[in-house]
Amino acid sequence: DSAQGSGELDLGPLGIQSAQEEELQTLYDAAIESGDTEVTIYAGHHDEFLGIYAAFEERFPGLTVDPQTYVGAELQTTLEAERQSGNHVVDVLSNPNADRYAEQGFAEKYQPATFELPAWIDGRISEDQIADPKGFYHSPWALMFASSYNTNLLDESDLPGSWADLAGEEWAGKLTFMTPSTPGGTMTVSTALLQAGAVDEAWLRSVGANAKIVAQDQLALQSISAGEFAYQPLSATISVLNAKEDGAPVEVQFFDENNVIATEKWMLAANAPSSDAGKLLLNFLFTAEAQELTLESGNFPINQHDSLESPHGWPKLEDAAFVELPAQTVMREKMTEYGDLFKSITAN
Amino acid sequence: MLKGWRAFTSNPQWVIAIVCFVCFVGPAAMVVQGAFKTQMFGSSGSYTAEMFWEVLRSTDTHSVIIQTVLMGLATIVLSTFFALLFATIYAKTNTVFRQAIPVIMFIVIATPGLFFAIAWGLLGNQNVGLLNQLMTGAFGEAGRIFNMESWWGIVFVSSLRLIALQFFLLLGPFLAMDRSLDEAARLSGAGPVRTFFQIELPIMAPAITGAMILGFVLFLESFDAPQILGVPAGIFVIPTEIYAYLSNSTGPLFAQASSISVLLMVVLMVLVFIQIKVLGRRSFVTIGGKESRALRRDIGPWRWLFSALVLGFAAVTIILPMVQLIRVSLSPFLGASEGFSFDNYEEVLTNRRMVSGYWNTMGTAMLGALLAVLAATAFAWAARFKGGVLSRFIEYSQWLGLAMPGLILALGVLWLFLGLPFLSTFYGTPVLMVFALFVATIPLASRTATAAMAQIPKSLEEAAWVSGASKYRAIWDIIIRLMLPSLVSGWLLCFVVISGVLSIPLLLSTAGADYLSVQIYSRYVEGKAPIAAAAALLLIASFLVVAGIAYLAGRLLALTRPEQRSGKGPGGGTPADLQDPVGPDPTTESAGPAQQLARSR
Amino acid sequence: MRINISSVSKAFNGNQILKDLNLSIESGEFITLLGPSGCGKTTTLRCVAGLESPDHGSIAVDGHEFVNAETRTMVPPHKRKVGMVFQSYALWPHMSVAANVAYPLKRRKTPAAELRERVATSLEAVGMGSHAKRYPHELSGGQQQRVALARGLVSAKGVMLFDEPLSNLDAKLRIAMRSEIRRLHDEFGNTSLYVTHDQDEALALSDRVIIMRDGVIEQVGTPSEVQRRPVSRFAADFVGFENILECRGITQESGAPEATFEGGLRTTSSELASRTVPGSFAAFRSSDVVLGETAQPGLAGAGRIRDASFSAEARTVIVDLPGNRSITVAVPDAAINADSYRLGGTSVQLWVPSESLVILDR
């Protein structure tokens, strides 16, 4: 169906400049020309991006997206195997540790024409969390970790005012969260808070003692939804929103300060078979159309279009209060450093 | 030279041994190499024992190993006990509900481990668990005694699935035993219980020890129950340790994970070695082959106890977790207590990737299981074709696949294929995944095939040879026919297990080919547990359909037999009637849901 | 121990195998079951051992009811203290020869020292002493059978059942084993029930012999009774009376009664004729036929030698009688007289002495 694809595209809703439009048109034509029209994306989760993929497919007729779920060891192995066998499949990679994969030569330098580095991040987000100094990855948005609670068990007035409150005795037996000893939201948030000095080790231990620590965030969310526990600190926002949408009595809570964010880094894979289509997708992620969908799913565009507003009533990222996001290498270093601490909290 | 070549071609063991070498030693060797290599792929990187020693010396590893071994032993003792008990009840008694046992076991195996663990986590939850609610209802707060998130909880849940698996592995030998062996013991003055322990069990020693080793190693790698139930209790075991190494925040530590795998291999080899020593040069064929009829005994009042046991087991393993799972599948979100609907099922059935994943899974599992069972038969046959080193090698190299947890095995296979130039072209084709699934399921298929073959006296095969049947013809006409019930059940087991395998397809499935277990798993991690549960239930339902078809086929086959031997004499109904008419092939009548279902009463 | 089998019936798949079997065995008796293949001998032993339960009837030992189909009583096999040697050996493949034999002793709580000794002596007795450490699959057929025998013998305690325990042994060994079996029987005062196909064995061993036929008892008697005085054509045929002729009529022509048999044979004594009625049978062994004329009491007739079946080794001659009948005659010494009978067609006179004849009603 590539024949149907070529022709003039309607790029108006993207809210980009004509030079960028031209660039996108060129990429599109090249993609259709080459016949490599399927963009294979390896990411840890695709759930909240499905809307964006659909919009992309509609905006660029003839191109399709094939989302594959790969993280950690599986991602590493698959990439290695593809490289060694010369049988390349992946076009676009998304991973919090994009720098590490880029370092190993799995990515190709590419800066989307639609990308622009905002000025406000200075001092709040390490620049390399948004744009790779080496030119491999770029982040179209960030996700903000929130807490969640059961609306039947807690009123808004009962909610903790800050992270510190959770260490209090009144929360004993009411908390649940996923173990911070394996990679996941909890590990990221705890590390960010600890390294920024927003909380300390003692706090973490008290919170750990107050809580039932489970193996997966889904299990924690399940307890909250079912009303077994009242409050889940340190969770990923998206899942909570999903559950809420499905009718679960849960709600998201951000604190007034010291929230934690993480950026979503996207890059073009080395030797991508559908290189042009992949580039086009990367460009698309930074457009107004994609940002709107991002807001809807609960994430925060880094460079939010002025015309857009969060349907959840949440502020723009630049106006939100979050602890400084250091370079990913720093985060990793700290995660390793706190590893034993995390494990000891889980094991008690 | 020519002579050597002749000996080579006239002994099929050589070919089989080479196949075994490639399939089992190959990936294992790669994993061993991986434990000592700094770079996971490619020719770069150097060899060092540093990571291996790091793992070996880590006090963490030590405590985890002790923990795991204790837990594994407890699990295996529990599961073997119950597997034997149920196999005995099924094969040897006239307990009323015995026909239900294989069905229960089948469903237990068919339930994905993840959901089994979750369901049990919920059932035995200290606060909201159904079991504890029932208990508090009956005994007040003091009745809140169940806690699945505990040492014994993990042992309990882990053993449930192993019971089912071991049941099928033990059933064949149980049914096949020549009853005169039993009778001779009874006449020597041994009561039924003593006969069971001193004659029947020891004769089945290969099957039992095999099933125990298999169970132990499966426990060492089963990840779901220890992870989901163990983390809240702060219990860490080897499988979770491997997982931790692989999901390390600074990138997967393949060498460390491989090192643990190497340790596992060592443990397995030691176990297998002990098994060889224990079995010695005894034979376990029910020799003579002059007479063999399975004996089903009247156990008097015991059968009410046993019936209760069967019902209890059904409640524990199927009804309770299934209720939980069905509940989840009908929920709008995980943990819901209202708003139930069939939306999730609709979602599954209309989702393109789910549906294509389903068909892919079915196709792969059917073919893979067939391949595994046929190969296992060939291996078992070749191993007994002639004693000696080759035969030992064939027999024991198959265990290697078991020593590697799924992900590590997949890695080993990848390393193997990528390491050999002419094999690397297969990357990206289904070949790799089928190969890995094959290696992973062979130990299971092998247990069934070997146990079944052990019951067939060699003389039956020899009689076919001198009747003019070639070696291969005799395999088909005699061995395969006699093993058929076991093979069908082995196939079903492998089919179900392959359908549920996650780690291998996760890593090796080719792009564009969706795999249901992967789909289910990603739904789960994306927070759509109810949809995942619905998909899992649909999968179980289709297993039951497949088993049902096998059952019907078995019935039809039985009907087309020239003669029905279930007729009773005029004296039917007297105690004599206990001797249940068994199939036409009592020497090897054997395991298998289909076969069991097919035996009507 | 007295065994009482009364009205036992047993069917497999609707085929009646044992039909209202009645048998009582005195304590200390050695009884042999003889009968053609498939007549139910093994089944009878299995009913006594408790391995098969009868559809009807009961079995009692020393007044203690082992099984009663009517009251549904059933003593399990291991409580019956019955020893058995299986037709199919049933050796335990996972135990060494010594362990196989030791097992029944262990179950009967024999002290270790005595156990070792008895295992050793019984293996020695069956000539398997040097193979004690082997496993069953490493033995030849006859060796397996001897181990099975040794195991059966040590478990002797009251009732012993033997199911063709010597069938795979050579003549010498069989004779040696026979006396061992009988010795142990006497030593322990057992009651033994023995199945064999070897009539010599039956005669050498037993106090009484039972001839079975299709699940019923045809004859019970001492070995020599059974051997010399069969009660029916079946029994006679089975114990080796080659010739059985039907009585066709009684005539009084020459004053004294004279019975005529098939093939034209006639009685030469009125005593014999008086014991005969038309429709009864005269049975005699081929070795008891005398070729030649005589006036002594017995049966006399004439026929023509059929040479075909006279082979170098065999000493039997078939004589065609009138009326399409023939009888078998054992020529006393083949080496000496053979030649004269070698040619077919020779007419001969023959007679059977009265004391070698058995007159049968059925």
Next chain:
Amino acid sequence: MRINISSVSKAFNGNQILKDLNLSIESGEFITLLGPSGCGKTTTLRCVAGLESPDHGSIAVDGHEFVNAETRTMVPPHKRKVGMVFQSYALWPHMSVAANVAYPLKRRKTPAAELRERVATSLEAVGMGSHAKRYPHELSGGQQQRVALARGLVSAKGVMLFDEPLSNLDAKLRIAMRSEIRRLHDEFGNTSLYVTHDQDEALALSDRVIIMRDGVIEQVGTPSEVQRRPVSRFAADFVGFENILECRGITQESGAPEATFEGGLRTTSSELASRTVPGSFAAFRSSDVVLGETAQPGLAGAGRIRDASFSAEARTVIVDLPGNRSITVAVPDAAINADSYRLGGTSVQLWVPSESLVILDR
């Protein structure tokens, strides 16, 4: 088909079972292997069938090498066209009786109509025609054996191997089966190798008999040769020479040479004495001993009757000789003379005619 077994050796677990066995069998011959349990008969058959491969030596049929341990040639069993009846029956439990018998025919591509017919006739021949649809486990021991026999017989094609095929059958059936076996052997012109423990069977069936002992051939000969002229003490003992006495010396006292044997027996003919040397043996059957005095050529002696072993049924008397030896004597007719020998201690004269004596060198 001519079978040539040359220097075949075979060991199990280091035990030498066959020791340099040499045997050649003419086409169409019927050979029986006799020998004590465990002497290697089954192993020999298995080597011919290709189920066991010899460690050394070779086996050729019609000049075609079946197996040669030296050149490592080995024709697989199914290409040897050998029929075999197994000692352990080896019936296929998943096939009905008819299917068991039909299988070898199918493998040999017999047309369907012929197959049906041959299955039916061969089952009929073994008396199992009415059980064709049963499964092996529904048969008695003897019935199973007959099915095994029928299956072996239909697969006859050149070479037939029988491993105690009649051991579980009764006398009558055994005799009937014998002639069936021999008939088929002759009809198809097979070469047959037959293992049995029944010497009558061996004599009735075979053209030549082979006596084996511990993996070597002790004697080969026609049935009557083997029966009457054993070549060694072992063979004599095995075929039933109860009495074997060693020669102690030759004296010339009375002019003619005279040989003295254990127990004080002496030759009464110089011809006999001349055939004897010290250390050789005289063997004779108990039935050939005559009680009483004589002057005829042979062995003569005196002894004292030991009564203990004289039982009602048996016709044998044990006579104690000087020098702690004893011999067995069969009393011609127990019924008549029995009483006179009933009491132990009676002194008797005895002699053995020359023609009943066998002088053995080893």
